[in-house]
Each structure stands twice: as C-alpha cells, then as structure tokens.
Amino acid sequence: MLIVNKIIAAGRGLAPVLLARASDIELDWDTRSKSRFEANDSLGRRLGVFLPRGSVLRGGDVLVAEDGSLIKVRAATQPVLVVQHCSQHGSLFDLSRAAYHLGNRHVQLELQADRLQLEPDPVLAALLRRMHLIVTEAVAAFEPEAGAYQAAGAHDHGHAGHEPAHEPEHDHGHSGHDHDHSHCKHGH
Numbered sequence: 001m002l003i004v005n006k007i008i009a010a011g012r013g014l015a016p017v018l019l020a021r022a023s024d025i026e027l028d029w030d031t032r033s034k035s036r037f038e039a040n041d042s043l044g045r046r047l048g049v050f051l052p053r054g055s056v057l058r059g060g061d062v063l064v065a066e067d068g069s070l071i072k073v074r075a076a077t078q079p080v081l082v083v084q085h086c087s088q089h090g091s092l093f094d095l096s097r098a099a100y101h102l103g104n105r106h107v108q109l110e111l112q113a114d115r116l117q118l119e120p121d122p123v124l125a126a127l128l129r130r131m132h133l134i135v136t137e138a139v140a141a142f143e144p145e146a147g148a149y150q151a152a153g154a155h156d157h158g159h160a161g162h163e164p165a166h167e168p169e170h171d172h173g174h175s176g177h178d179h180d181h182s183h184c185k186h187g188h
Contacts, residue, residue, distance in 0.1 A: 001038070001048045004071065006064035007055060011072070014062060022062065022070035028078045029108070029119070029142045032057040041071050059141060075141035081125055083116040084134045098128055108144040117142060 011019055023041040031037050035051040049063065057063075059075030085094045095116055102109050102116070107124065110117040117140065118124065125135045 001046045003066045004047050004049045004063045005051060007051060008062040010060045011062040018070060022072045024072040024074055026074045026076040028076045059143060075143055077139045077141055079120050080117045080138055080140050080142050081120055082136050082138045083128050086132055086134055089132055094133055098131055098133055110142060110144045
C-alpha cells in the first residue's frame with residue numbers, strides 16, 4: 001500500500017507537465033471529507049491516505065504519496081438534490097432564505113448563483129418544497145461550502161448528530177388562501 005499524507009490545494013504551483021503525468025482518483029463527498037481512508041488510483045495502486053485531522057479534499061486538489069508521485073483528486077458524481085426558485089412565484093431571495101434554514105441545520109450545502117445542491121434527504125426536500133422551491137434529483141459532483149470555521153483553518157466542531165427537527169416558523173405571504181404550485185415543480 002502506498003502511503004499518502006500531503007495535499008497541494010488545487011495543485012497550486014505545480015507545472016502542467018507534472019499534472020499531466022499524475023494518476024487520478026475519483027472520490028465522493030463522504031470520502032473527501034475524511035482524513036483517513038483507503039482507495040485505488042487510476043493506475044490501480046492501493047493508497048492509504050492519512051491527512052491531518054479536519055482535512056477536506058476538493059476536486060482539483062493534488063495528493064502527494066510518500067514516493068513523490070502525484071495523484072489528482074476528482075469529485076465523483078453522486079446523487080444530489082438541486083434546489084431552484086420558482087420564477088413564476090418567487091425570487092432568488094427564496095434561495096437565500098432556504099440556505100439560511102439549511103445552514104441552521106448544519107446541512108452540507110453547495111451554493112451556486114441560481115441553485116443550491118445538497119445530499120438527498122426526503123425531510124429536507126419536503127421542507128424546501130413547502131417553501132415553494134423547485135427540488136429535483138440529479139447526479140452531479142458535490143462541492144459543498146467549506147464554512148467559516150473550515151475556511152479559517154479550524155476543524156469541524158462535530159454536529160453530525162443533529163437532525164432537521166425544527167421547522168421554520170414564518171409567514172411568507174401565502175396565508176389566507178390555498179393554491180397549487182405544481183406548475184413550478186419541473187420547470188422555471
């Protein structure tokens with residue numbers, strides 16, 4: 001087993017010719033968020049990855065093995081929920097509000113200008129639909145935000161046991177009348 005214990009974030013400073021020769025490894029988010037795991041690279045080598053605690057790998061990062069070889073990290077596609085606003089009955093602000101409520105639940109969340117992505121969760125999907133957002137299933141690379149603590153170099157402070165137990169209590173302007181948003185379920 002080849003031991004890997006160094007990361008070069010986004011391959012910064014490496015010559016393109018070195019990157020072209022590197023093997024690669026495709027990992028899902030769950031694995032990339034661990035500091036210790038085993039995997040096979042594109043050359044079939046068994047890797048034992050031992051990174052500093054709290055390390056998170058991103059697509060484009062480069063691992064350095066103990067023999068000096070380089071391994072490019074690719075974000076594997078995986079099931080995700082894609083959340084978009086309904087242009088007929090909402091605005092992009094609805095995505096900001098959804099991100100706030102998901103953040104309150106410590107949900108790993110990828111932010112894009114026009115959508116959110118998160119790992120599949122039927123309870124959260126129902127919550128987001130009640131917020132009049134379009135929620136669809138997809139298979140895509142998942143690169144959630146690092147968060148303020150990880151971005152500052154601190155470690156994850158462990159809230160994995162939290163469940164989405166509390167519903168937001170708010171009025172979003174639809175009280176007093178009943179209507180169907182089914183025309184927003186599959187389109188914009």
